[in-house]
Amino acid sequence: MSDFTSSFWSVFVAAISIIGVLYCAFLLWFSAQVKVSAHQTEDGTTGHVWDGDLREMNNPLPRWWLWLFIITIVFAAVYSVAYPTLGSYVGKLGWTSQGQYDAEVAKANADLQPLYAAFDAQTPEKLSTDPKAMAVGERLFMNNCAQCHGSDAHGSKGFPNLTDGDWLHGGTPDKIKETITKGRIGQMPPMAAAVGSPDDIRNVSHYVLSLSGSPHDSVRAALGKSKFGACAACHGMDGKGNQALGSANLTDKIWLHGWGEEAITAMINAGKVNQMPAQEGRLTPSQIHVLTAYVWGFSNQPATAVATDTAK
Amino acid sequence: MNSADDAKQRKTIPIVAAPAGADDEAMVSLYAAAKKIYPRSVQGVFAQWRWFFVALTQLVFYGLPWLEWGTRQAVLFDLASRRFYIFGLVLYPQDFIYLTGLLVISALSLFLFTAVAGRLWCGFACPQTVYSEIFLWIERKIEGDRSARMRLDGADFSLEKLVKKWYKHLIWIFLSIWTGFTFVGYFTPIRELAMEFFTTHMSSWELFWVFFYAFATYGNAGFMREQVCKYMCPYARFQSAMFDHDTLIVTYDSERGEPRGPRSRNADLTKPQLGSCVDCTMCVQVCPTGIDIRNGLQYECISCGACVDVCDSVMDKMGYERGLVRFATQNAMGQKWSAKQMLQRMLRPRVQVYAMFLIGLIAFVLVSLSLRTPFKVDVVRDRSTLSRITEVGTLENVYRLQIMNASENAQTYHLSVRGLPNIRIETETDVKVDAAQSRWVVLRADIPYGSSEAGSHKILFEIQAVGTDDFVVEKSVFIVPR
Numbered sequence: 001m002s003d004f005t006s007s008f009w010s011v012f013v014a015a016i017s018i019i020g021v022l023y024c025a026f027l028l029w030f031s032a033q034v035k036v037s038a039h040q041t042e043d044g045t046t047g048h049v050w051d052g053d054l055r056e057m058n059n060p061l062p063r064w065w066l067w068l069f070i071i072t073i074v075f076a077a078v079y080s081v082a083y084p085t086l087g088s089y090v091g092k093l094g095w096t097s098q099g100q101y102d103a104e105v106a107k108a109n110a111d112l113q114p115l116y117a118a119f120d121a122q123t124p125e126k127l128s129t130d131p132k133a134m135a136v137g138e139r140l141f142m143n144n145c146a147q148c149h150g151s152d153a154h155g156s157k158g159f160p161n162l163t164d165g166d167w168l169h170g171g172t173p174d175k176i177k178e179t180i181t182k183g184r185i186g187q188m189p190p191m192a193a194a195v196g197s198p199d200d201i202r203n204v205s206h207y208v209l210s211l212s213g214s215p216h217d218s219v220r221a222a223l224g225k226s227k228f229g230a231c232a233a234c235h236g237m238d239g240k241g242n243q244a245l246g247s248a249n250l251t252d253k254i255w256l257h258g259w260g261e262e263a264i265t266a267m268i269n270a271g272k273v274n275q276m277p278a279q280e281g282r283l284t285p286s287q288i289h290v291l292t293a294y295v296w297g298f299s300n301q302p303a304t305a306v307a308t309d310t311a312k
Numbered sequence: 313m314n315s316a317d318d319a320k321q322r323k324t325i326p327i328v329a330a331p332a333g334a335d336d337e338a339m340v341s342l343y344a345a346a347k348k349i350y351p352r353s354v355q356g357v358f359a360q361w362r363w364f365f366v367a368l369t370q371l372v373f374y375g376l377p378w379l380e381w382g383t384r385q386a387v388l389f390d391l392a393s394r395r396f397y398i399f400g401l402v403l404y405p406q407d408f409i410y411l412t413g414l415l416v417i418s419a420l421s422l423f424l425f426t427a428v429a430g431r432l433w434c435g436f437a438c439p440q441t442v443y444s445e446i447f448l449w450i451e452r453k454i455e456g457d458r459s460a461r462m463r464l465d466g467a468d469f470s471l472e473k474l475v476k477k478w479y480k481h482l483i484w485i486f487l488s489i490w491t492g493f494t495f496v497g498y499f500t501p502i503r504e505l506a507m508e509f510f511t512t513h514m515s516s517w518e519l520f521w522v523f524f525y526a527f528a529t530y531g532n533a534g535f536m537r538e539q540v541c542k543y544m545c546p547y548a549r550f551q552s553a554m555f556d557h558d559t560l561i562v563t564y565d566s567e568r569g570e571p572r573g574p575r576s577r578n579a580d581l582t583k584p585q586l587g588s589c590v591d592c593t594m595c596v597q598v599c600p601t602g603i604d605i606r607n608g609l610q611y612e613c614i615s616c617g618a619c620v621d622v623c624d625s626v627m628d629k630m631g632y633e634r635g636l637v638r639f640a641t642q643n644a645m646g647q648k649w650s651a652k653q654m655l656q657r658m659l660r661p662r663v664q665v666y667a668m669f670l671i672g673l674i675a676f677v678l679v680s681l682s683l684r685t686p687f688k689v690d691v692v693r694d695r696s697t698l699s700r701i702t703e704v705g706t707l708e709n710v711y712r713l714q715i716m717n718a719s720e721n722a723q724t725y726h727l728s729v730r731g732l733p734n735i736r737i738e739t740e741t742d743v744k745v746d747a748a749q750s751r752w753v754v755l756r757a758d759i760p761y762g763s764s765e766a767g768s769h770k771i772l773f774e775i776q777a778v779g780t781d782d783f784v785v786e787k788s789v790f791i792v793p794r
Contacts, residue, residue, distance in 0.1 A: 061343050
């Protein structure tokens with residue numbers, strides 16, 4: 001018990017437990033019989049009289065009842081030795097709740113092994129048409145992914161929409177699997193210094209807006225074009241981004257971190273680090289395989305494009 | 313007996329301890345070995361009623377799980393998938409209120425029956441009585457009646473004793489396992505269970521419960537018997553609180569019976585020295601709880617009427633009038649009422665009130681069962697993403713709806729939403745759910761961006777079972793960010 005700096009509470013708890021059991025045993029022995037004068041035993045009373053004439057009958061309990069008490073005391077003793085009962089004592093059996101949990105998880109994984117083995121043998125493309133695999137995938141998604149990406153996988157600000165066919169790091173099954181397994185760190189460095197004055201930054205923002213045909217100031221956009229070179233290193237001269245670097249495509253109307261001049265200016269000034277956590281420690285490779293197929297299916301199989309289509 | 317008078321006269325008397333160290337003091341144990349009771353077999357009206365109830369309850373208990381309803385077991389409490397099938401009814405855990413209704417109905421019936429005729433349940437329908445009766449019947453068939461059994465138990469070890477005892481226990485154990493098996497058959501499909509049982513493929517939990525229940529049956533009906541009623545059953549004890557002076561109880565007519573005593577068959581009863589009781593002790597011998605009813609009402613009495621039956625047969629043999637031991641009320645006994653007068657008191661206000669409540673509650677539960685919507689919906693809002701603004705100028709909220717189909721057919725449900733101007737559902741609005749299944753549906757609702765003020769708005773989802781009049785309205789909120 002590392003929770004405490006001294007063993008006082010451990011000893012205290014153990015002592016209370018032992019004293020409690022011993023007291024029960026004493027009470028049992030003490031109260032099992034009663035002192036009665038001989039002439040009173042004949043009328044079946046204990047000899048106790050209240051209010052002048054109210055006498056206490058001795059209706060003995062069956063002896064097996066007494067045995068039940070004794071069994072509980074013996075059980076308590078055996079249990080205390082075998083299991084971690086007394087303070088920080090760990091028990092002879094070495095049982096822990098953590099150990100039991102691990103054993104149950106291992107057993108569940110072993111039970112599911114044949115199911116996942118069948119899934120592992122198929123490509124994600126094939127798997128995304130298998131209703132059984134997709135039912136598993138839906139449950140995995142709801143338990144592990146929906147917290148950020150939303151139950152409908154449409155994401156939200158800062159959390160990518162997985163259904164729109166736009167991929168920062170690539171939308172092939174291999175790339176999706178890599179993203180889930182290893183996670184991703186999306187990094188937009190602060191570019192204010194490289195771009196120039198605050199006015200230059202505004203101009204670049206309008207140029208970026210113009211790339212996707214969004215509402216923009218065309219004069220500023222024209223002025224900003226020359227300053228876009230600082231961005232082109234990652235986003236490309238045409239602004240279409242680079243999946244190898246994880247840089248966003250600026251020519252579509254998908255804005256993970258918000259759109260409009262204000263949002264883009266803020267992004268250029270402050271940059272952004274956005275993280276998809278790695279799942280390899282939490283999910284098994286087989287689970288990730290099924291999830292890959294499920295996520296890939298959002299944008300590649302109209303039949304399973306919506307999470308709702310897999311019935312539970 | 314008036315408590316007010318009692319209080320007036322009450323005086324304080326100190327508890328005086330017995331003088332210590334007196335010579336005649338002895339330690340007496342408050343525990344004693346339970347004495348085995350050998351109830352004698354009995355024939356008569358009440359014995360017939362009891363056997364009728366044994367047959368009825370056991371036919372229902374052993375037979376019910378084998379009935380089929382369509383393609384499934386008619387009565388099945390599927391704990392794993394949390395569906396409770398009772399013939400045409402499919403209940404979800406959310407229908408727990410009906411179990412509460414059932415329990416309240418049971419409790420009220422108990423009040424009613426106990427007020428009218430005491431421990432009727434104990435004497436005739438309680439599983440403890442019913443199984444004890446069955447086990448006792450087997451015991452009697454193998455070892456003989458009371459005296460033969462007492463002789464056998466007292467006899468030294470012999471081959472005959474060994475064979476008889478083994479034979480008895482074998483049949484008991486078989487019956488117990490069958491009982492345990494049937495019990496588990498209410499919770500897991502009994503036909504599959506039978507297959508598993510005979511191919512020894514039962515899961516360890518099924519196996520545990522079969523044998524646990526079998527063990528309980530074997531122990532309670534074979535060995536514990538009346539001790540369960542006397543020492544373990546709380547219900548047996550608190551029933552006496554529901555008795556009053558107009559409750560039918562098994563009573564010995566002591567005025568008629570006393571002074572008791574044996575006599576020759578042609579003794580003259582008109583002679584005042586002897587009552588009707590011939591002191592044959594048959595009433596004691598047949599009693600399953602081992603009491604002497606002639607000592608008056610005792611907490612052990614389960615109102616089974618065995619002593620009534622046997623005493624009537626003795627009275628018949630003696631040529632006396634029946635009813636020395638009979639079901640009667642305290643008032644009827646004390647005031648020498650006729651049977652008619654006694655039965656008139658039966659419908660006293662207390663009984664009427666119980667009956668009224670009981671009938672009202674049963675009607676209420678039946679009506680609410682027949683009117684209930686055959687599906688349920690839970691709405692769970694996505695918790696992490698409060699709302700989002702899309703590129704096309706809409707504001708979205710995401711919900712998950714669990715649609716629970718409590719009907720026996722696949723059903724399509726139409727989803728709609730209201731509560732905000734221009735709110736609409738973007739995802740599919742017609743959802744099919746298989747019979748007795750539940751399904752989670754992800755639902756995305758949106759409004760035009762800026763059409764509502766920032767804050768949390770109450771909205772209502774209406775789910776209509778297509779082709780029926782049944783619909784469910786569920787509340788939720790739509791969040792508009794600042």
